[in-house]
Amino acid sequence: MEIPLTKHIKQGAFPLTAREYEKTGGYKAIQKALKEMSPADLITLVKASNLLGRGGAGFPTGVKWSLVPTGKDAPKQRYLICNADEMEPGTFKDKYLIEGNPHQLIAGMIIAAYAIQADKAYIFLRWAYKKSEVILRKAIAEAYEAGYLGKNILGTGYELDIYLHTSAGRYMCGEETALINSLEGKRAIPRNKPPYPATSGLFGKPTVVNNVETLCYIPHIVENGAAWFKSLSVTGEGGTKLYGVSGKVKNPGLWELPLGTNMREIIEQYAGGMMDGHKFRGALPGGASTDFLVEEHMDAKLDFSSVAALGSRLGTGTMIILDDKTCPVAFIHNLERFFALESCGWCTPCREGLPWVEKLLQSIEEGRGKPENLNILKFHTSYLGPGNTFCAHAPGAMEPLQSGLKYFHDDFMRHINEKHCPWRS
Amino acid sequence: MLTEEEKQEILEEVKLYPYPKVACLDALKIVQNHRGWVPDESIRDIGEFLGMPADEVDGIATFYSRIYRHPLGRHVILVCDSVSCMVMGYEPIYDHLSQKLGIRFGETTSDNRFTLLPISCLGDCDHAPAMMIDNDLYNRLTIEMLNELLEKYH
Missing domain, CATH: 3.10.20.600 (Ubiquitin-like (UB roll))
Structure with missing residues (x-):
């Protein structure tokens, strides 16, 4: 079984330096991409690989890149942003990749930036990842020293700077347009779409936002090809x-x-x-x-x-x-409390709806719930669903609630009928 | 008044951007780094320095969870209260801390040693329950570990 992303990651060991990563063949993909391939070749390759964005939405990465305008009339300034804000509760994968092999991510960013012809790239890192911050700062400095970043990379005339931005902490920053607002120093509220970031993103310029894991695959796809990448998966989705x-x-x-x-x-x-x-x-x-x-x-x-x-x-x-030893109502209440707290407050259904949901769940969990409360929860799952809110925050919050109401209906009813949480004595 | 040092650090950030306002969040972080929190006076000073209304600066400051608009104790304990840590038992950890320190979430001990705050998922879910004290991450917490951990911070 091939494990391209993690084969050079050793638990408890320091990550590879730029020179050590080179020795594993790591930066070879950059030579190939920058010297032998055009930006259009790279976009065609990544499209053919069917790499689906690993940040959660699964949007095809090659298609995202191809939406950036090219040609003489296109804006010269473009940006690549690596979304390393990983704040989804229960998620700890990007941290592993950053701390385990930071140069793999940097290599992926260089190739992605070249593919969209960006000369500035940002890593948007979540606040709590203190160790990742130290590792990334060191790795970026090494990459400059080795000539993979800065002016005239590998003598190709291509130029790229990578900046590390550490977040001030807010779940909404993971939404790509809110992330862009945050990078601009504003409140992290989502933007209206269209225009999409590919045409008008950071400072109004074409911008691509890719997740850490997504970017880490890029050097491997360049090195081994689209057919190889597709063959890695059990199903046809690739990788x-x-x-x-x-x-x-x-x-x-x-x-x-x-x-x-x-x-x-x-x-x-x-x-x-x-x-x-x-x-x-x-x-x-x-x-x-x-x-x-x-x-x-x-x-x-x-x-x-x-x-x-x-x-x-x-x-x-x-x-x-x-x-079975954890109360499903308490579990869902915990999730909805998180979503209610993290709502950015920009649109009314999310700002007002999520706290209502949270309070109802709390009352049920505490044994003060009534049967009709379940109907109120249920209508929220459609009123706060896709199309009714400004971004995907509230619809995302409704996913565990709507399925929870379906699969754990009896547990909700026990709380209401017994007037206390059966899991708490 | 912003100190000369703060001003210099903010100017370094301003250089990176197309216009000064972009450095607002950086400026808030810089002030907090020097003073431990962001007082009202600094909100006004940052606004003046970057050419934006103080209210806009405060709107940004209060949006972000890790910009503090209240003074904190010398050490900040951030207990993850998200779902994986709930399943793995952050509640007894919180109860113990709260009882031992005599404070609840959002409060500071009377000797100003600790502030206790909740935090959303720390991304250490496979080693839950987790918490941070200042910039240090601690995981697989047990009540027995807590007393010894707290002793490291004075």
């Missing part, structure tokens, strides 16, 4: 994926596996199965803003289209397990 598991399993963690590996294999084989005395009740497959999958979905292939067919989303691919 490997970092899958993570947290919750009451024996061996929580993160593994690079073929995209489309099934949920049972990940939970039972890699995460070691449930802790003794705990039973599986459900899982959010890709972070807090995805619908529950339950026992009947155990054999589901976890790729973008298969999980979507089950009414959920692959999201970030890092699942959170709900076990």
